[in-house]
Amino acid sequence: MKKDQVTITDLARELNVSPSTVSRALNNSPFISVERKKVILELAKKMNYSPNQLALSLLNKRTKILGVVVPEITSYYFSTAINGIQDKVGSSGYKLMISQSNESFEEEIRLMEAMALVRVDGFLISPSSNTLNYDHFEKIKDSGFPLVIFDRDCVGLEADKVVVDDYSGAFQAVEYLIQTGCHRIAHITGSANLSTTQHRRKGYLDALQKNNYPILEDLMVIGDDSSSESGVACMQKLLDLEQIPDAVFCYNDAIAIGAMSVIRERGIEIPDQISLVGFDDEPYSSYFKPSLTSVWQPIYDLGLLSAKILLDNLEIEKDNPNYRFEVLKPELVIRESSRKIV
Amino acid sequence: MKKDQVTITDLARELNVSPSTVSRALNNSPFISVERKKVILELAKKMNYSPNQLALSLLNKRTKILGVVVPEITSYYFSTAINGIQDKVGSSGYKLMISQSNESFEEEIRLMEAMALVRVDGFLISPSSNTLNYDHFEKIKDSGFPLVIFDRDCVGLEADKVVVDDYSGAFQAVEYLIQTGCHRIAHITGSANLSTTQHRRKGYLDALQKNNYPILEDLMVIGDDSSSESGVACMQKLLDLEQIPDAVFCYNDAIAIGAMSVIRERGIEIPDQISLVGFDDEPYSSYFKPSLTSVWQPIYDLGLLSAKILLDNLEIEKDNPNYRFEVLKPELVIRESSRKIV
DNA sequence: TTTGTTTATGCAAACCTTTGCATGATACTA
DNA sequence: TAGTATCATGCAAAGGTTTGCATAAACAAA
Structure with missing residues (x-):
């Protein structure tokens, strides 16, 4: 039951002028007499006219x-x-x-x-x-x-x-972990294909390298995706290692939150035994206990x-x-x- | 530099037929010979024709x-x-x-x-x-x-x-608090105008009433909005009361999370001293410590x-x-x- | 009066597609 | 052969808007 919209032709018919004239009145064209323009604009307002965007789009190609x-x-x-x-x-x-x-x-x-x-x-x-x-x-x-x-x-x-600049964010985060005395710094990645995953991993690796830290394959766990569930799974792997990490840099906050819950379950103290860092700085991250260190993104x-x-x-x-x-x-x-x- | 799209007229010109014929070929009309139809469809495919939705919308009015x-x-x-x-x-x-x-x-x-x-x-x-x-x-x-x-x-x-059914959700939550032995059940509301705020409050009040609990004005705090910050502010008010509540039913999880952080800061135990319930069941709610009891919504x-x-x-x-x-x-x-x- | 100028208006095309109607051609029936 | 049925095709309108061009009217200048 869509009501038909008032068109330029309706206005034209009403006033016995051509649609072109109405169009000119509505578009402030100089080629129209002031009185007529006034009359047309008044009627347009009264009849609640609004131009049909579809027709305009067709005409203007945008x-x-x-x-x-x-x-x-x-x-x-x-x-x-x-x-x-x-x-x-x-x-x-x-x-x-x-x-x-x-x-x-x-x-x-x-x-x-x-x-x-x-x-x-x-x-x-x-x-x-x-x-x-x-x-x-x-x-x-x-x-x-x-x-x-x-x-x-x-x-x-x-x-x-x-x-x-994911690389820089990751680099900063990992250097900070190094500066705070962490020695076995793990990384849980996001989906392998993503440029962001690759850049954050590169930042992680380069920060280690720059500080002469060994790169340990065991400490880099590839997540299936970027969810908290993946964080849980990956963190479990890390905690099952013979020598567990003393810091984990996570691809994002969701993963970090998942990881945090596993660490807590195993009775390991954050940050005393394991430092945890996320990425994204989601709004809730500051409300977690302990509140989450994270890389804020603009x-x-x-x-x-x-x-x-x-x-x-x-x-x-x-x-x-x-x-x-x-x-x-x-x-x-x-x-x-x-x-x-x- | 938008390239002009191939139109039905382009196809028609190319094959020396009328646009109508092309249209009929494309729309599976029975009023066209099979051979011609085939030729047209082939050309359409070759020239990568796709109908102009704008023109169609103008025509069909949708x-x-x-x-x-x-x-x-x-x-x-x-x-x-x-x-x-x-x-x-x-x-x-x-x-x-x-x-x-x-x-x-x-x-x-x-x-x-x-x-x-x-x-x-x-x-x-x-x-x-x-x-x-x-x-x-x-x-x-x-x-x-x-x-x-x-x-x-x-x-x-x-x-x-x-x-x-916000009412029912709130009612369930508050009845549950009553059943678990809470006596001073507070409520932090969301934006006052919202129907959801009103229904959840009504659910809260009715659950109290049904169980012959007194309704205490002090224990109902009106939030400015539905954010964690509002949760912080409102919870502070509640904890500044002479007699603090032993349970808080919050309008939503964000507020509950804010409230949780304040309760923790003051060294009060959840849930032993205060039971906390949210609404919405946001994904992170299960990862909080303690994980948040909440009303899940479909x-x-x-x-x-x-x-x-x-x-x-x-x-x-x-x-x-x-x-x-x-x-x-x-x-x-x-x-x-x-x-x-x- | 004639010519020229200005100003306001309308016509028609263009944007792209669909579709009712008319036309032309072909084939079939009587 | 004349008449009719069948089929494929094109024309034109419709949808709503803008705009270049043509035209008409009014008026000024020569």
Whole structure:
């Protein structure tokens, strides 16, 4: 029972003028007499006219809709990024079409294709952990859609990208552990494919190396994913070692929380026996007991900046692509789960 | 540099036929010869044709886009509901336009108006805590948009609604506290305006009353909002009372977590001295120490069902509105933060 | 009066697709 | 052979809007 919307033609018929005249009145064209303009505007208001965006989009070839695909909406991390995107985009008149890929490569493609059909004006994508092939991104680019990749890097893909310096965050965290006297520092990783996983691991390894610490295979456990459950499983492995670690640097807070519960169960003291460090600095992390030392990420800003870049691209319609690669700095937040510098 | 999309006219020109013929070939019309159809379909595939959804939308007066407005995306609660919505909608070909109102009444209106302009096919709305006036909902309904209100009820508004039985959840929780021997049961509320706040409070009060417990004004603290910070502030008030409570039923987990940290700081034992119960059963709640007793809500199902109802409405285009009011049942999840039944 | 200028207006095309109706061609029936 | 049925195709309208171009009217200048 959708009521028909008032159109420009309705107004025209009512006043016995042509639709063009009405259009000119509504668009502040100079080629129209002031009196007529006044009459038309009044009627438009009275009849509650609003232009049909569909017709406009068809004409202008732009929808003022941006497509956003994230691996999952239900994570604090990505929803905060979306928050940043929304805040940036809000005043610009652009709307967001948001979807989650559930870390599925196929779903990511499917979603992007659907959005391309709707003719979104551009894409903001955080690739799934199973996205190892970038053909669909290339295709989107070839079709002329502006594309910004955020959070997770696609090495080799030429596109605007905004990421967090995971390497530096991890390096900081592990150096801090070293400075506080930890000797056997373990690492629980996230999904193997992710650029973030790789960078954090590299930061971990390099910090060890720089400080002449041996790299012990046993102490690096590869998680199935980035969940608390994976943290539980991995931490159990670590505690089953003959010689357990005295510090664990976790890929993220969820894993760290899982790890914390296992450590506690076994009656091991945090941080006296094991220092624990997470990544992401989720809101609850400060409320845990002991509160969690973690690497804070400017994830809201990540969304903000990604959206800004996309909007910039939409404005200038550049021909010679000069891709931006923005790296935001994370910060170590020291709390109770790690020992203090002596 | 958006490349022009291949249109039906391009195909027609290429093959020296009319666009109508091409259209018929693509739409499996019987009024076309098999050979020609084959040729056209082949060319369409070769030239990578895909129909312009904008033109179709203009023609069919439907966009296959649904508008979703939630108070905030960054909460586990609403992002999980969106998850449910997404999963329901996914296969149907509908896309989601998602926005957050940030608990602002004006923003909610603005967002809905913008979505109406884009001609979304329907709305899924969880009203902001400051939405006390429902004129904008009525207006949307009058314009013929199907509308489903979820999670937060708008009393007096005639519309399809899907909510959780907050009353029952609260009642269960408080009765459980009574059964486990608590005598001074406090309640920290959420934002005063919310239907959920009111129902949970009513559940709390009625459970006390039914068990002949006195209702003590001191023990009911009104939170500014539903955050952990508010939980901290409210719990401090409770612990500053001459006679502190021996149980606290919190509006949600965030508040409970804040409260827990204050209780711990003061050296009070949970649950021996104070039993603590939350609401929402957020994923981390089970990892807290002590793990949090909480009321689990079928929030994913809430999203799923809301979307289902909206899709149903879109199919049948009913004239005599027969609004549905669905109430989903929450469940008390007992963990360590509350005493056990003796 | 004629020509030129200014100003306001309408027409029609364009954006892309679908579909009712008309037309033309072919084949079949009487 | 004439008439009819069948089938494939194209035309044009519709959906709502903007805009280049043409036109009409009014008026000023020569």
